[in-house]
Amino acid sequence: MINLDRETINHRKNPSSRGRSPQSQPEAAAKNATSTIPIVFTSSGDLVEVGLVASLARPGGNATGFSNISSDLAPKQLDLLSQLVPHAGTIGLLVNPNNQLTERTTRGVEEAARVKSVKLEILKASDEDEIDAAFVSLAQLQVGALIVGSDAALDRRREQIVALASRYAVPAIYGNRAWAAAGGLISYGIDQRPVFREAGKYAGRILKGEKPADMPIQQPTKFLLVMNLNTAKAFGITVLPSLLAQADEVIE
Incomplete structure (x- = not known):
């Protein structure tokens, strides 16, 4: 082989x-x-x-x-993020425009956002400078929480994205455990x-x-939900017991 x-x-x-x-x-x-x-x-x-x-x-x-097909997880990620940050009126979706699954991911989140009556802002980035610019836009748009799309290019910028989410105080959900282990707030993925x-x-x-x-x-x-309670504390977020009960792993 x-x-x-x-x-x-x-x-x-x-x-x-x-x-x-x-x-x-x-x-x-x-x-x-x-x-x-x-x-x-x-x-x-x-x-x-x-x-x-x-x-x-x-x-x-x-x-x-x-x-x-990790793009199909985005609606579930939106639901989890809404439980974690219920008062976020605007949710951001960060995607790599060069990823062939971006359109599919975006459609799924847009539909889920309509059902929840949540405003959705799409931000596109694939390199360091574009990611920096995306977070500046998040602040300007007053985005209350963020979904980071599953993508290899974004994975390579994990430390940068987690640090920016902390700097701009934007609670974010990510696509695999490595993000939560790196200080991300919550991850849900395959x-x-x-x-x-x-x-x-x-x-x-x-x-x-x-x-x-x-x-x-x-x-x-099999899908994993991982919560980082240290990051939740830093954000001033109290995680509901009902959400903690869903977690496969809790990082403290």
């Missing part, structure tokens, strides 16, 4: 994808690199939408694995540990002779 490190993938990218950072770009690079060597994805993109597999039930070709375990099992089945083309694309079933 194929195992491409990031440097190898970068050298093999399709030129038409340069300058973008979609969630499934490394997977696309691996798929483009070979049509014969089996590939097991642990992707956070929509593998069907971007044409990497024919369907979830029968992927076809030489690739299978897991499609972790638990990658079972995904990686199951991916290993898929690899084993392929090594025993099964064809990736016939192995269904799996969806995540």
Whole structure:
């Protein structure tokens, strides 16, 4: 089976994808690199939408694995954020405009915001300067809380974003535990540990002779809610017992 490190993938990218950072770009690079060597994805993109597999039930070709569409979590994140900061009249959504899932994420949050009668402000950023500018805009728009979209480019700026959220006193929810561990207020997202375990099992089945083309694309079933009470205290937020009861982990 194929195992491409990031440097190898970068050298093999399709030129038409340069300058973008979609969630499934490394997977696309691996798929483009070979049509014969089996590939097991642990992707956070929509593998069907971007044409990497024919369907979830029968992927076809030489690739299978897991499609972790983290953009679908945004409405749940809005609900959790509303429980944590119930008086926030305006919610911000920070997304990377170069991510192929941004439009899908935005649609989901917009619909959820309409249902809750919450005003939504969309902010787009993909690098250090744009992120700084986005937080200046948040302050000007008097945004009361923030959803940070799941994205590899934003993940790489985790420390900057968490620090800015603290500086501007904007309570924010993030897409995975690493953010809460880094000082973020709350995170809700896919638990990658079972995904990686199951991916290993898929690899084993392929090594025993099964064809990736016939192995269904799996969806995540385990999600993690992590609260950082130290950060909540710094923000002056009292976390309701009902919300704490939902948490899989509490950082103190």
